[in-house]
Amino acid sequence: MSSVATLHGADVHGGHDSHHEHHHHETFISKYVFSQDHKMIARQFLITGIIWAIIGGLFSVVFRFQLGYPDSTFPWLEDIFGHWAAGGKLKPEFYYALVTMHGTILVFFVLTAGLSGTFANFLIPLQIGARDMASPFLNMLSYWFFFLASVIMFSSLFVQTGPASGGWTIYPPLSALGDASSGSKIGMDLWLVSMAMFIVSSLLGGLNYITTILNMRTKGMSMTRMPLTVWSLFFTAVLGVLSFPVLLSGAILLLFDRNLGTSFYLSDIVIAGKILPNEGGSAILFQHLFWFLGHPEVYIILLPAMGMSSEILATNSRKPIFGYMAMVGSLFAIAILAFLVWAHHMFVTGLNPFLGSFFVLLTLLIAVPSAIKVFNWLTTLWRGNIRFTPGMLFAIGFVSLFISGGLTGIFLGNSALDLHLHDTYFVVAHFHIVMGVASFFGMFAGVYHWFPKMFGRYLNNTMAYIHFWVTIIGAYLIFWPMHYEGLAGMPRRYYDFANWESFKMFGGLNEFISLVAMIVFAVQLLFVFNFFYSIFKGRKVTSTNPWGSNTLEWTTPIKPGHGNWPGEIPEVYRGAYDYAKDGKEFIPQNVPVGADETSH
Amino acid sequence: MKEFLMVALGVLIFVVIFQIAKASEYVSVLKGEEKTRKQNNRINAFILLGFLVVGLFGAWYCNELYYGKTLFPQGSASVEGEKIDEMMLITIAVTGLVFVITQVLLFWFAYKYQESDNRKAFYFAHSTKLELIWTTIPAIVLAVLVVFGLRVWFKMTGDAPKDAIVVEVTGHQFGWEYRYPGADKVLGKKDYKLTTTTNSLGVDFNDPASLDDIHVSTTMHIPVGVPIKMVINAQDVIHDVGLSHFRIKMDAVPGIPTTQWFTPKITTADMRAKTGNPNFTYEISCDQMCGAGHFSMRGVIIVETMEEYRKWLAEQKPEYFTVFPDKAPKPIITDTVAVKQTAQLLPAKK
Numbered sequence: 001m002s003s004v005a006t007l008h009g010a011d012v013h014g015g016h017d018s019h020h021e022h023h024h025h026e027t028f029i030s031k032y033v034f035s036q037d038h039k040m041i042a043r044q045f046l047i048t049g050i051i052w053a054i055i056g057g058l059f060s061v062v063f064r065f066q067l068g069y070p071d072s073t074f075p076w077l078e079d080i081f082g083h084w085a086a087g088g089k090l091k092p093e094f095y096y097a098l099v100t101m102h103g104t105i106l107v108f109f110v111l112t113a114g115l116s117g118t119f120a121n122f123l124i125p126l127q128i129g130a131r132d133m134a135s136p137f138l139n140m141l142s143y144w145f146f147f148l149a150s151v152i153m154f155s156s157l158f159v160q161t162g163p164a165s166g167g168w169t170i171y172p173p174l175s176a177l178g179d180a181s182s183g184s185k186i187g188m189d190l191w192l193v194s195m196a197m198f199i200v201s202s203l204l205g206g207l208n209y210i211t212t213i214l215n216m217r218t219k220g221m222s223m224t225r226m227p228l229t230v231w232s233l234f235f236t237a238v239l240g241v242l243s244f245p246v247l248l249s250g251a252i253l254l255l256f257d258r259n260l261g262t263s264f265y266l267s268d269i270v271i272a273g274k275i276l277p278n279e280g281g282s283a284i285l286f287q288h289l290f291w292f293l294g295h296p297e298v299y300i301i302l303l304p305a306m307g308m309s310s311e312i313l314a315t316n317s318r319k320p321i322f323g324y325m326a327m328v329g330s331l332f333a334i335a336i337l338a339f340l341v342w343a344h345h346m347f348v349t350g351l352n353p354f355l356g357s358f359f360v361l362l363t364l365l366i367a368v369p370s371a372i373k374v375f376n377w378l379t380t381l382w383r384g385n386i387r388f389t390p391g392m393l394f395a396i397g398f399v400s401l402f403i404s405g406g407l408t409g410i411f412l413g414n415s416a417l418d419l420h421l422h423d424t425y426f427v428v429a430h431f432h433i434v435m436g437v438a439s440f441f442g443m444f445a446g447v448y449h450w451f452p453k454m455f456g457r458y459l460n461n462t463m464a465y466i467h468f469w470v471t472i473i474g475a476y477l478i479f480w481p482m483h484y485e486g487l488a489g490m491p492r493r494y495y496d497f498a499n500w501e502s503f504k505m506f507g508g509l510n511e512f513i514s515l516v517a518m519i520v521f522a523v524q525l526l527f528v529f530n531f532f533y534s535i536f537k538g539r540k541v542t543s544t545n546p547w548g549s550n551t552l553e554w555t556t557p558i559k560p561g562h563g564n565w566p567g568e569i570p571e572v573y574r575g576a577y578d579y580a581k582d583g584k585e586f587i588p589q590n591v592p593v594g595a596d597e598t599s600h
Numbered sequence: 601m602k603e604f605l606m607v608a609l610g611v612l613i614f615v616v617i618f619q620i621a622k623a624s625e626y627v628s629v630l631k632g633e634e635k636t637r638k639q640n641n642r643i644n645a646f647i648l649l650g651f652l653v654v655g656l657f658g659a660w661y662c663n664e665l666y667y668g669k670t671l672f673p674q675g676s677a678s679v680e681g682e683k684i685d686e687m688m689l690i691t692i693a694v695t696g697l698v699f700v701i702t703q704v705l706l707f708w709f710a711y712k713y714q715e716s717d718n719r720k721a722f723y724f725a726h727s728t729k730l731e732l733i734w735t736t737i738p739a740i741v742l743a744v745l746v747v748f749g750l751r752v753w754f755k756m757t758g759d760a761p762k763d764a765i766v767v768e769v770t771g772h773q774f775g776w777e778y779r780y781p782g783a784d785k786v787l788g789k790k791d792y793k794l795t796t797t798t799n800s801l802g803v804d805f806n807d808p809a810s811l812d813d814i815h816v817s818t819t820m821h822i823p824v825g826v827p828i829k830m831v832i833n834a835q836d837v838i839h840d841v842g843l844s845h846f847r848i849k850m851d852a853v854p855g856i857p858t859t860q861w862f863t864p865k866i867t868t869a870d871m872r873a874k875t876g877n878p879n880f881t882y883e884i885s886c887d888q889m890c891g892a893g894h895f896s897m898r899g900v901i902i903v904e905t906m907e908e909y910r911k912w913l914a915e916q917k918p919e920y921f922t923v924f925p926d927k928a929p930k931p932i933i934t935d936t937v938a939v940k941q942t943a944q945l946l947p948a949k950k
Contacts, residue, residue: 076603092892167889173854174837174891180773181891267855268792270802271773271836275793283838283853317713318721326731348840348849348887350858353757357750364742371738372731374702379730381709383722387637388644388714396648396710403702407695410742414749417691419756420684420847423840423887461628461640462621469647476655484666487688489844491887494895501881502844505669522610526617539625580721 036136037562042122049114056105068514096165103168111301126553129218134211145201156190164191172265179272209237220572227576232307235335243296250289291342299338305442309395316392317384320577330369347415363413390464391449398441405434426486456559457538463530474520645714652707679863681847760861764827771839771852774893782812815919819900823909829861842887
């Protein structure tokens with residue numbers, strides 16, 4: 001046992017075995033800025049993610065003003081955004097820039113870096129019993145590449161021609177040609193460079209997570225004893241490491257097409273009266289490269305939320321997670337299938353119908369492991385003794401949203417129905433519920449559940465309950481009616497519907513949705529306030545294991561230092577879900593198996 | 601001023617919530633944290649149940665409000681789209697059933713098994729039988745949906761019938777162009793490098809097949825009851841021919857022509873009568889983000905009887921004569937066969 005601990009200690013502290021000594025030569029810079037402590041890096045990811053979430057959420061509120069009140073003008077918009085909102089009305093170019101940046105920020109900067117970056121960093125070493133990541137230095141670099149990506153993306157908001165505005169999927173030729181859209185000028189180059197930095201960050205992080213999980217588990221922590229959070233973060237990291245490089249290559253080729261005159265994605269184009277010389281490229285090639293990442297990306301966002309919700313549901317139901325091996329197996333199945341379904345985003349690109357049929361089959365196959373997960377969560381609640389902590393409420397909300405949004409995937413994955421629903425508000429409703437809001441719920445569940453471990457204090461409960469109830473009611477009010485807009489064929493990414501005989505009848509509904517969106521956004525600010533207020537003023541945690549949980553992070557001191565355990569790393573004797581076993585409420589993983597204990 | 605008041609109101613609500621939140625924390629200390637926790641537990645369990653009931657009612661109410669505005673009540677305007685509507689209803693029925701069952705179980709379990717001093721959680725770690733049940737049943741249901749779905753898919757994406765009327769649809773920022781092949785039923789060749797302001801589609805007029813081709817903008821005329829095969833192009837960025845009334849979408853990709861066919865079954869005039877909306881119009885929406893004017897990239901389709909269509913077509917002047925006005929015969933010959941014969945006598949020149 002101690003050999004493991006010493007080894008890790010040596011890694012972390014560059015020769016200092018004991019972490020007690022370590023504290024003496026910590027400076028502000030090494031503790032809070034260029035920290036190599038996985039817990040501090042997790043907090044850095046979380047806080048950066050929160051800042052991005054506020055910006056990205058705010059953008060959606062601003063463009064909802066246009067959708068909700070297309071005939072009104074708001075002079076204060078001009079005060080804030082200048083010529084982009086001349087006369088108090090957003091310009092179409094600006095509207096599209098906001099939509100694009102909203103998607104980019106929330107998909108990548110919040111729900112990938114903010115979610116995985118936070119919880120993979122925070123939970124992996126704590127839950128598998130390691131003093132830190134395999135390479136704390138790479139881990140630190142991972143955050144700082146993310147920071148660099150953030151700075152570049154943020155600066156793109158201020159260039160004269162505006163940030164990227166071709167949608168977060170940046171399909172060329174629109175994104176390749178400056179003449180096609182003002183957002184495809186310098187803003188697009190910055191977007192691509194920022195994403196390249198972002199991908200480097202996520203690869204450094206992902207490799208580290210995989211290495212740590214495979215090599216640094218404490219004694220007794222076999223893979224099949226790992227909490228489901230660690231499993232989900234493991235598959236997430238594998239997905240990221242295998243798929244992000246493909247987006248990187250796609251982005252580099254796009255940079256070449258933009259700046260070096262190559263024709264990877266360009267062919268037969270006449271734009272702004274100019275006949276371009278590019279021939280032989282394929283605009284569809286980019287979509288294949290993009291969605292080869294883009295679809296796994298959906299699961300990169302969703303799997304950590306699944307894992308954390310599983311953990312929180314079991315802990316607060318005071319029951320074992322139902323079907324642990326099936327839960328791991330379904331995560332594995334989803335991870336494999338995630339690589340084999342990307343072209344279901346491309347059913348209407350003129351894809352070979354026979355090839356399309358495979359993607360239909362494989363896409364709908366994902367519903368099977370998803371169904372297993374849902375029924376296992378339901379069975380976990382069944383005959384439990386449920387505590388509704390804020391984290392638990394968000395985990396239950398996650399399951400509800402995952403069901404609602406997952407079921408509409410059965411429509412969109414069936415290519416025949418996609419012919420009608422593709423790129424309508426039905427799609428907007430589907431992915432916002434299943435990937436956006438559901439993952440946010442997983443993230444909130446995680447924050448409420450592990451906040452005591454992160455900061456040694458609790459979040460305020462009253463604000464937490466208000467946050468939960470307004471958010472879940474609001475999310476359904478916003479996205480549920482959008483299915484109907486989609487069934488009416490209403491296209492997404494439209495700035496104004498006034499001239500359309502077929503789509504103009506949803507004005508009242510759009511205003512309602514905008515109003516709810518503003519309220520929901522305001523409540524997120526309440527959460528942010530609660531978060532920062534409670535870091536300093538929250539109720540103090542007085543016991544090391546406030547939720548009565550089995551996992552190893554609750555065997556550390558209330559505020560663990562760098563190295564996590566002051567003494568030896570505990571040894572593990574059992575799986576993470578021995579709740580309600582043999583008449584005991586819970587049995588932590590580090591409790592040896594008793595002689596009279598029933599095996600299962 | 602109004603904005604200022606709104607912001608002030610928002611801040612006020614914030615302050616009030618914060619004060620209540622702080623106060624309730626103090627109260628919980630006075631009352632005993634365990635007691636407060638249990639009270640919160642009961643309240644939240646009750647709201648969860650209420651949320652389920654109100655939510656299911658809300659879903660029904662939302663359907664009452666908006667079902668009439670979807671495209672289902674008026675039905676598909678294409679023969680092939682009927683299958684899609686049928687498929688959609690089957691999928692709604694299946695997923696709707698699963699939705700209600702799982703949501704009811706989720707919130708009901710949450711309410712029923714809320715923490716109570718009288719109950720101990722039941723140790724139930726796994727059951728192979730149960731897990732097999734909910735692996736197999738979804739797999740079978742999905743297999744059925746896949747089979748039905750793919751039958752429709754192959755029908756719709758398969759080759760167009762031989763007698764289909766061909767219309768070339770070209771998207772550009774931000775509008776639609778249509779080209780009809782004329783009496784010879786063959787579209788003339790194109791080369792994007794030939795594009796000029798007058799020859800906006802880059803038609804190669806050295807190709808004799810191009811001489812009788814007709815080019816119109818924005819509004820497309822098609823006859824009812826006959827398969828229409830669209831050959832779809834884009835000139836600058838990717839667009840998408842979205843025909844929601846006909847249940848069809850197909851991307852327009854520069855450099856890679858695509859095709860899609862459908863059989864319109866209700867004329868525009870009949871649809872106006874059917875929906876009771878005198879302004880009803882079949883519209884082509886661009887459904888692929890294509891730039892700042894994406895939302896305004898509107899096309900119109902007029903579905904009419906074969907006679908009306910033939911009459912309209914006969915009135916159109918071949919594009920050759922608009923590109924080379926000096927070659928146009930006088931007076932304009934409206935008989936399309938004659939137009940073609942005349943055109944062939946004239947040497948093509950650029």
